[in-house]
Amino acid sequence: MKKIFLILLTFFITSVRAELRISIDGAKSDPTPIAIADFSSQNSDLSRLIPQIVQADLERSHLFRVIDQEAHIQQMDQLNTTPRFADWQAIGAHALIHGEITEGLDGKIHVSFRVWDVYAQQQLDAKTLSTAPESWRKIAHIIADTIYERLTGEKGYFDTKIAFISEKGNADKRERRLAIMDQDGANLRYLTDGKSMAMTPRFAPNMKEIVYMSYQGGKPQLYLMDSKTMNTRTLGTFEGMSFAPRFSPDSKNLVYSMSKRGNSDIYLYHLETGKRTQLTTHSAIDTSPSFSPDGKRIVFNSDRSGRQQLYVMNSDGSNVQRISFGEGSYATPVWSPRGDYIAFTKIKNGTFYIGLMRPDGSGERLIADGWLVEGPTWSPNGRMIAFWRQTPMDKRGKGQTAKLYMIDITGYHESELQTSGDASDPEWSPLMH
Amino acid sequence: MQRKALLLSLGLHTLVISLMFMDFHFTKEYTKAPPAILMVDLTKVKIASETNLPQKSISKKQSPKVEPKKEEPKPAPKADKPKPEVKPPEPKPEPKPAPAPKDAVAVQPPKEEKKKEPTKPAPTPKPKKPDYNLKSLLASVEKVRQDAPAPQSQQPTTEEALDNGTEGRMDKILTISHRDFIASKLRDCWNIDGGAQNIDEIVVEVKVWVNKDGSIRDAKVVNHMNFPAFRPLSESARRAVFICAQKGDESPFKILSEHYADHYNDWKELHLNFNPMNANVF
Structure with missing residues (x-):
């Protein structure tokens, strides 16, 4: 009897029809x-x-x-x-x-x-x-x-700020002030007075401080500004010139370059203790360090192979590996907050590009170009990149203007970020809420 | 004894119920003519091993190049290339580490010294024409400049869609041409965010209950993947079913009611697999 039952059950199951299956491969990607x-x-x-x-x-x-x-x-x-x-x-x-x-x-x-x-x-x-x-x-x-x-399904980036360098005046007496505005260009404020030149502002991920390079006192050094009180303090007077700073993802450390006797290496500076650790010791110029979002690795550029190329190392300076092998020179690498890309500046055959590659160096794509494009910075969700572009006013390359631009990682949607005057060195903040 | 009777009763009931679901093909005589056979001139058609072709507009586009090409003519910026005497600076990593900076101007990039007319408005760069074709998603700027943007994919007509599937292999129920037609229509109705993270790993499975007239009774996402982009992608896939169903004669489900009315039981439930990046995008 059991056998009959099982046979009937099997017969019943197989008699139920399979549904029609169709695969839809691909889609359109309109707004x-x-x-x-x-x-x-x-x-x-x-x-x-x-x-x-x-x-x-x-x-x-x-x-x-x-x-x-x-x-x-x-x-x-x-x-x-x-x-x-x-x-x-x-x-x-x-x-x-x-x-x-x-x-x-x-x-x-x-x-x-x-x-x-x-x-x-x-x-x-x-x-x-x-x-x-x-x-x-x-x-x-x-x-x-x-x-x-x-x-x-991804975080937005609209309640964010962009810090940048506002530029005014003639080339021989150029005023460079640290400024900040909403990502749509509203609520512009100047954070420095323009008496001394400011460059490369970088937000702490916790938004409590901004680090930037300034020539106060005639020597380029790093300064920290409290984002609430606007009080500024120097990071310490080192024997060399310090530049290209970036915070670690936990906001506790700064990684930066320091140049001594013509050689530049990468250093880690603990903000609470003031302890300084040298991460690279190569005779080549190592600069532009940027942490991965998990804080475990650092991408930087170095000319140790003869040309500027991108390298990745552990955050303690070990296991240095070259990741860029294309033609031309690579500079200013910045790790995406999403972790999936590294943005960089590239110069090839006299043209500047903003490009992207995977952290292992694969999948290189150049998404923006110009007479001079530089300084890529990521939106906090890793979907957009802001950068600045200098355009000559005439064919001889005289009288450039500098403007900020945004482009998405697909490389298809670029737009200018309106500022009242010339602007350079953009830095995108984390989400403010 | 009672147990035996119960099992017997259960078995007979199961038999009766299963007979209700069965379709005895051999007892039927088809009165309706089978779907019309497409006459295809094979001398003019390139036969592929699979006819599940992407849309024509998509298939024309090449995959993005990983490494940009050598020396391509760039339209406008080329004219503005700096002359030798005003060569743009090498990509400065950050400010250049001059050995002994005397003052601020000393470490300025050379370009600074050449600015004399900063007030003249800068020419705004030409915005790149957006191309939402997923095949060319994430293309390199050099490639973009080189290629003329592909025209926006148009809704294929029935004939065009049928042209795409010419292999002639007949499925048990649905011709492969009709299968291609349905897939291409749904592909056009499915609008996604092409830059979403992990998009190449996501597949959305949607079960669709179709009425005899080709209208949609319901659609439900039946799988789940642990990616942030899965929810919006699955919602858009389900939406695609409803959007397509509202396209009247262009609805992909209409073809089922028109050509396969006698096989309603075979298509009243559809299982659609939406693969956003399964069309050799990368």
């Missing part, structure tokens, strides 16, 4: 169309301005295309209005964002918003954020970060 409705509010300015900032942030990422509000069929009057999904599907929106701004008795504004999947017909996210009214731009950036993260 995702989304709709952002005005945020309902008694404050008509904010109800318009906040969605505008969110839209500008998302569109600048080139991952989203915001559908013109003129095309909206349904007016989302209130936060609790349920979308008529067919109306939003009809205008091609994949996602819908709408919100509401209220003013609390405490003087703060409370911004609530919802993110909807128009085709799945379900809410993807909803949040309420509160802040002082004057911080409305920050709220807008955080909303954009939230949407970006929910729709891409």
Whole structure:
């Protein structure tokens, strides 16, 4: 009897049909169309301005295309209005964002918003954020970060700052001031007065300090600025010239180059104890060190092979391995916060490039070029790179201008970052929230 | 005795239920003509070993070069190349370690001394034309400059899609041409973030319940992978099913209802494997 039962069961199982399987290999990668409705509010300015900032942030990422509000069929009057999904599907929106701004008795504004999947017909996210009214731009950036993260699965980079060197004046008396602004160019502030030249600002990952090189006292040295008090202190007067500083991922150490008697090596400086450790001891010029995000390795460039090439070593200076083998010279390597790429500057046949390679040196791609492009810096999510480009005013190369640019890692979307004057040496901050 | 009766009853019930699910092909006489046979002139068609071809627009594009080519003509910047006397500085790692810097100007890059007219507006660089073709994702700038951007992939017409599959091998149920057609339509409906991390390791499996008229009853993601990008990619894959289903006569599911109505039981449940980077992107 058991045998009959088993036979019947087997017969039953095999009689159930296999479903039809189809493989879809590849996809398109257009910006995702989304709709952002005005945020309902008694404050008509904010109800318009906040969605505008969110839209500008998302569109600048080139991952989203915001559908013109003129095309909206349904007016989302209130936060609790349920979308008529067919109306939003009809205008091609994949996602819908709408919100509401209220003013609390405490003087703060409370911004609530919802993110909807128009085709799945379900809410993807909803949040309420509160802040002082004057911080409305920050709220807008955080909303954009939230949407970006929910729709891409990766952290955003909109609530961030960019430090850079603002340049003014003639070449023989060039003023170079340390400046900082939001990643969209708003809220510009100058951190140094321009009396002495500042260069290569670098944020501590915990955002408590900024290190930069300055010529105060006539000798280039490293300075640390407290990001809250703006107080500045020198890192110590060393016998040589110190430059190219970067923080370790835990913000406790600085790695930098120091030049003594014509040779430059890489050093590690512990900020609390002041202990200094020499990491390279080669007779060649070793410089531009940058930590991997896990803090275990350091990429740097060296001319020990005859030309400037990129090398990776352990964070204690051991196990040095060359990773770049292409034509030309490589410089200013910067490890991606995501850990998957190293950005660098390359010069080949008289042209400068910004490029990317994997940490093992494979997959080199050059994503931007120019008469002089330099100083790549990563957005905190490792998707965008800011750099600066110098362009000559005439064919003889006289009268250059310097501007900041952003490009995504695909290499297809480059845009200028507007600054009031010339700008160089950008440095992208971590997320501010 | 009771146990025996119970097992017998259970067995017979199982038999009856299984018979309800069976399809006795040999008892049927097909009244409807089978799908029309495509006449293909083999002298004009290159036969590949597989006909699961990517779209024509995609297949034209070459994979990105790893190392840029030697000396290519660069459009605008070439004209602005610095003359010998104003050669751009070697890529300075950071400020150059001059042995004994006397003052600030001494360690300035040489380019500084040549600036005389800083007020003149800089020509804005030409923005590169975006190309969302995944085959050329992550291409090198030199390669991008060299190639004319590929036209945006168009929705293939039925004929075009059928042209892609010409091998003629018939599957049990679905012709390979129709399979290609459905896959290419869904590929066009699937919009993803091409720069997402680990995208080349992600596969999304979607189970789709299709009505007899080709409309979608439901779609559900049936696998999970532990990558941050998996959730948005799986949501976009599921969305692709619904977007495609709304395309009327261009819906990939319409072809099932039109050509395989008699085999509804075979396609009422579809298992779709979405592989974002499985088309030889790298």
